[in-house]
Amino acid sequence: MSLQPKGPGEIPAETVRVARAAFPKGSLAIRVRDELGPLFTDEEFADLFPARGKPAWSPGRLALVLVLQFVEGLTDRQAAEAVRARIDFKYALALELADSGFDFSVLSEFRDRLIDAEAGRRVLDGILAGARDKGLLKTAGRARTDSTHVQSAARELCWLEMVAETLRSALNALAQAAPDWLADIAEPDWFRHYATRAEDSRFPKAHAKRVEVGRRIATDGTRLLEAVFSPQAPAGLRELEQVNILRQMWVQHFHRVGGEVRRRDPKDRPPGATRLVTPYDPEARGSKKRDILWDGYKTHLTETCEPDTPNLITNVATTDATVPDSVMTGPIHDSLAARDCRPGEHWVDAGYPNAAALTTARREHGIELHGPLQAVTVVQSKNGSGYGQDAFSIDWNQQQVTCPNGATSTQWALRSSQHQLPVIRVRFSPADCRHCPALRDCVSSPKAERRELTLRQHDEHQALQRTRALQQTDEWKDRYKVRAGIEGTISQGVGRCGLRRSRYRGLAKTSLQHQLTGAAINLARIDAHLTDTPRARTRTSHFAALRPADQVGGAKQQGPN
Numbered sequence: 001m002s003l004q005p006k007g008p009g010e011i012p013a014e015t016v017r018v019a020r021a022a023f024p025k026g027s028l029a030i031r032v033r034d035e036l037g038p039l040f041t042d043e044e045f046a047d048l049f050p051a052r053g054k055p056a057w058s059p060g061r062l063a064l065v066l067v068l069q070f071v072e073g074l075t076d077r078q079a080a081e082a083v084r085a086r087i088d089f090k091y092a093l094a095l096e097l098a099d100s101g102f103d104f105s106v107l108s109e110f111r112d113r114l115i116d117a118e119a120g121r122r123v124l125d126g127i128l129a130g131a132r133d134k135g136l137l138k139t140a141g142r143a144r145t146d147s148t149h150v151q152s153a154a155r156e157l158c159w160l161e162m163v164a165e166t167l168r169s170a171l172n173a174l175a176q177a178a179p180d181w182l183a184d185i186a187e188p189d190w191f192r193h194y195a196t197r198a199e200d201s202r203f204p205k206a207h208a209k210r211v212e213v214g215r216r217i218a219t220d221g222t223r224l225l226e227a228v229f230s231p232q233a234p235a236g237l238r239e240l241e242q243v244n245i246l247r248q249m250w251v252q253h254f255h256r257v258g259g260e261v262r263r264r265d266p267k268d269r270p271p272g273a274t275r276l277v278t279p280y281d282p283e284a285r286g287s288k289k290r291d292i293l294w295d296g297y298k299t300h301l302t303e304t305c306e307p308d309t310p311n312l313i314t315n316v317a318t319t320d321a322t323v324p325d326s327v328m329t330g331p332i333h334d335s336l337a338a339r340d341c342r343p344g345e346h347w348v349d350a351g352y353p354n355a356a357a358l359t360t361a362r363r364e365h366g367i368e369l370h371g372p373l374q375a376v377t378v379v380q381s382k383n384g385s386g387y388g389q390d391a392f393s394i395d396w397n398q399q400q401v402t403c404p405n406g407a408t409s410t411q412w413a414l415r416s417s418q419h420q421l422p423v424i425r426v427r428f429s430p431a432d433c434r435h436c437p438a439l440r441d442c443v444s445s446p447k448a449e450r451r452e453l454t455l456r457q458h459d460e461h462q463a464l465q466r467t468r469a470l471q472q473t474d475e476w477k478d479r480y481k482v483r484a485g486i487e488g489t490i491s492q493g494v495g496r497c498g499l500r501r502s503r504y505r506g507l508a509k510t511s512l513q514h515q516l517t518g519a520a521i522n523l524a525r526i527d528a529h530l531t532d533t534p535r536a537r538t539r540t541s542h543f544a545a546l547r548p549a550d551q552v553g554g555a556k557q558q559g560p561n
Contacts, residue, residue, distance in 0.1 A: 010094065012094070012097070019087050022088075039127060039130045040060035044060065045063065048116075059113075063123050065093070071523055071524055076104040076107045080103065080107065114512055120515040120516070125339060126519075136309055139304060144303060144346070145332060146487065150499065151500060152502055153281060154295075154505060163217050163218070163253060164217050165278075166245060167220060169246070170245070181237075218250070218254045222254070255268070273285065286322075297321055297507065299319075300317040300325070301486065301489055311525060312526075315335050315339075318510055318511035329353070336365075343367060344366070345370060346368065347482055347483040348369065353369055354374075355456045362463075387403065387442050389455075391404045392404070394461075405438060407432040408432075411426065412424065426452065426454075427451075428452070430449040434449050489521065496520070496521070497516075
């Protein structure tokens, strides 16, 4: 299909007349169109279509349909039917009442074009641009960010289901690519074991028998891989995606021991960042946060939080489930700055800030990053009887550290932390520490004979000291309450748009889903602002409301939305 750009156009007079009569108080789609005008133009998506071919349905209108689809939680069929049958949708899209719309498959094709061009963020930015033009978006003040887990669209599998389904998926792909070859090399039992979907309820319950089933699957998969990678196999089979997934899954879970295929011990398996969890969504990863275990992805939402304007989502970032929050601060700030959405203050939870993030945010973007720093975990600072880092005097010019009892360090070396961040390792001489009466209170190991310190670079160390001191003040603690409102945004995304379950498979499609979710929440909040709908308060049960004031601190603090 080709694109023949058209202007946004006026709403047909008959559509206006009927819409006003049918919706005397308006609707979300009508109010947003009246206030913000046409949010998207065809020219914004011109690079997604070839110059020649069958004319495509207006991509500017399709972008708005995608957002309205997520606002109301519609399927593709329901969204296409709404364009065909609903008067308020025709009003927002500036369509004639007799316009028959499009086939529902057009939405899937348009999403694929957005993914191929990495253009999903354009939809979110279109909503933000319309809000900025009307004075509804203020980005120079405060912003807040939090992340939440997102489950893969593929069903969760137990270990036996995972390996059996991986083998079955490869067999189905090979049966389609080379049916005659597969029929010749397939074992007779394979048709009995792998012709239908593997389900845990069909596997034996006894542990010994389950181990036996696992060995049988491992052996069958290994035989199939040997056949595929043999010189006699047809060309191209080893390049099939399902075959590569089978090979990767078998490398993760099995190895040969004395000519027999056995399951690997957990310590011999690859780290979670590279470990497959399902053959049907190879980019999904397994992760854990407190008591939550999930297979899939993680999304980070950033929104404004000013009292006189709607809280609008300005950035959405999606990663696999294993990426920690601490490495996302920089990419989030870079994205905000590139799109002119940079805040003056950025409020986050304890997962995001560290010494490097504090200094980089201030130096490169002029952003003051606020979030609880992780507590010092060394023993001597916890029990209160020893000496924490604050008790030592640091001479940065001479590259020396003096302990509270007057001993001076003898080693100062640049090293890398376990996260590959630059640090300074400081050591004292055993001759000075061995006979010190405070040695046991100063070191964490009962056998250590000297104190060692790990310091950040000078500017990062200073930033940590200033921030820790600031976070002890009542003023900062009171200001930090504003961060809690992002929890309500995540709740709205979950309830309204199904944020915690991916509609699609793969990181790129899941990321587009989250961009559309952010755009949909913004549209809903702009409509709430236009209708003077008050922001919801944090729900408190009748019993919780009776909690004595001196016990409030024991629960997670809730702040204003």
